[in-house]
Amino acid sequence: MKLIWKLLRRHISVGQLTGFFLANLAGMVIILCGIQIYLDIEPTLSGKDGLIGNDYIIVSKPVKQLGSLIGKNTARFSDQEIADMEAQPFTESVGAFKSSQYGVYARLDTGKKSVSTDMFFESVPDRYIDVDIDEWAFDPQSQTIPIIVPRNYLNLYNFGFAQAQGLPQLSEGILESISFDITLYGNHMRDSFKGRVAGFSNRLNTILVPMSFMQWANNRYASGQDDITSRLIVEVGNPADERINAYLQEHGYEAENNSSDSSKIGFLLKLIVSIIVAIGAVISILAIYILTLSIYLLLQKNTEKLENLVLLGYTPRRVAAPYIMLTASLNIAILIISIIAVCIARGIYSAKMATAFAGATTAGFMYTVMAGVILIVVIIAFNSLIIQRKINVISRKR
Numbered sequence: 001m002k003l004i005w006k007l008l009r010r011h012i013s014v015g016q017l018t019g020f021f022l023a024n025l026a027g028m029v030i031i032l033c034g035i036q037i038y039l040d041i042e043p044t045l046s047g048k049d050g051l052i053g054n055d056y057i058i059v060s061k062p063v064k065q066l067g068s069l070i071g072k073n074t075a076r077f078s079d080q081e082i083a084d085m086e087a088q089p090f091t092e093s094v095g096a097f098k099s100s101q102y103g104v105y106a107r108l109d110t111g112k113k114s115v116s117t118d119m120f121f122e123s124v125p126d127r128y129i130d131v132d133i134d135e136w137a138f139d140p141q142s143q144t145i146p147i148i149v150p151r152n153y154l155n156l157y158n159f160g161f162a163q164a165q166g167l168p169q170l171s172e173g174i175l176e177s178i179s180f181d182i183t184l185y186g187n188h189m190r191d192s193f194k195g196r197v198a199g200f201s202n203r204l205n206t207i208l209v210p211m212s213f214m215q216w217a218n219n220r221y222a223s224g225q226d227d228i229t230s231r232l233i234v235e236v237g238n239p240a241d242e243r244i245n246a247y248l249q250e251h252g253y254e255a256e257n258n259s260s261d262s263s264k265i266g267f268l269l270k271l272i273v274s275i276i277v278a279i280g281a282v283i284s285i286l287a288i289y290i291l292t293l294s295i296y297l298l299l300q301k302n303t304e305k306l307e308n309l310v311l312l313g314y315t316p317r318r319v320a321a322p323y324i325m326l327t328a329s330l331n332i333a334i335l336i337i338s339i340i341a342v343c344i345a346r347g348i349y350s351a352k353m354a355t356a357f358a359g360a361t362t363a364g365f366m367y368t369v370m371a372g373v374i375l376i377v378v379i380i381a382f383n384s385l386i387i388q389r390k391i392n393v394i395s396r397k398r
Contacts, residue, residue, distance in 0.1 A: 023286060024379075025334045025337060025338060027283030027285075029338045029341050030279060030283065031280035031281060032280075032338050033280075033345055034280060039368065040349075055235060056203060057233070057236060057244070060232075060253065060254050061254070062252065077230070082094060082229065085234060088247060090237060095127070095233045097230060097232070099230060100122070100217065101221070102222050103186050103221075104121055105118055105182070107180060107182075107183075119207060121214065122206045122231075132199060138210045138212050143194060145193050147196065148199050148200070148201050148209075149199075149208075150207070154200060157170065158170065172200055181193075182194065184217060185221065205256070296386075299387075320384075324388075327383040328380050332376065
């Protein structure tokens with residue numbers, strides 16, 4: 001191996017290899033930085049409690065005054081309309097809100113005073129809920145109903161109703177630790193349950209119960225009346241898609257776009273990170289192309305020596321080994337330096353994220369390292385294949 005290397009290294013262009021090294025290093029650093037930045041920022045912006053809401057739109061129909069006066073529900077969605085919404089190119093999925101068809105009365109005893117009110121329940125499929133749903137289930141034998149409350153409802157109680165009525169303010173932790181009395185009635189039946197707050201939603205501005213409970217309660221207290229779908233929750237791929245507003249206006253639908261602007265920001269963030277990673281990939285591909293040309297030129301210069309080595313009994317695999325080791329060493333060095341550079345950059349922006357966003361968490365670094373290892377293995381395998389094929393072609397000429 002040492003003899004072969006001494007014979008072949010004279011025509012190695014240090015300048016070409018340096019150019020490949022620097023170009024591929026820049027591309028690798030950009031790719032890994034883009035991946036790590038996205039992994040770190042995405043939970044803070046797009047998580048369940050993130051600054052940027054997921055791409056969901058609440059769609060409803062306007063209530064017609066004549067229909068409301070005669071007691072007719074004119075704002076319901078038919079199965080055909082739901083299917084048409086699902087078939088739109090901007091739609092990822094569609095979920096239907098199911099409403100309670102029975103009476104609901106709730107009472108909360110705060111110690112000094114008690115608060116009671118008539119209320120309602122709604123439910124949506126579990127995939128659209130933005131809180132932890134590990135305990136999101138209903139068992140008729142337990143007589144306990146898990147409930148998700150909009151976070152702004154709690155704020156309205158604490159900073160409006162509680163202060164005006166002289167009631168104590170309640171934190172999220174306190175409200176989750178206490179239960180309140182709920183009475184359900186209808187169909188000549190009345191039952192008492194305990195309500196338990198299972199979480200607080202930023203996405204859904206309604207009082208939610210599990211879908212299994214809603215189906216059970218409607219069958220028991222409403223004589224199995226047909227479920228009325230008055231609202232839809234639509235998951236869209238791109239909230240900035242102009243076709244969404246055009247479709248809603250064409251059909252006369254109304255949308256609660258309280259998270260539309262932030263969703264557009266989230267989409268743009270993902271697009272920018274994707275562009276950054278794509279630029280890094282293009283740079284790396286160009287660097288690999290430069291290396292391939294350098295290898296071909298180096299092999300061409302050493303064709304006579306390579307032919308002589310084959311005639312002396314060296315196998316093509318053994319002759320190719322020094323070139324493969326050279327490219328592998330360069331790529332491994334690129335990976336190590338890239339990981340160190342990304343780690344340093346991550347330490348800088350992580351500190352700024354912690355200052356700007358209290359409680360922000362960053363993703364694990366292992367995914368980025370794994371991505372870098374996979375890329376380098378692919379590059380080394382490609383380079384090795386190119387070198388081995390060229391050596392085999394040279395050896396056949398003799």
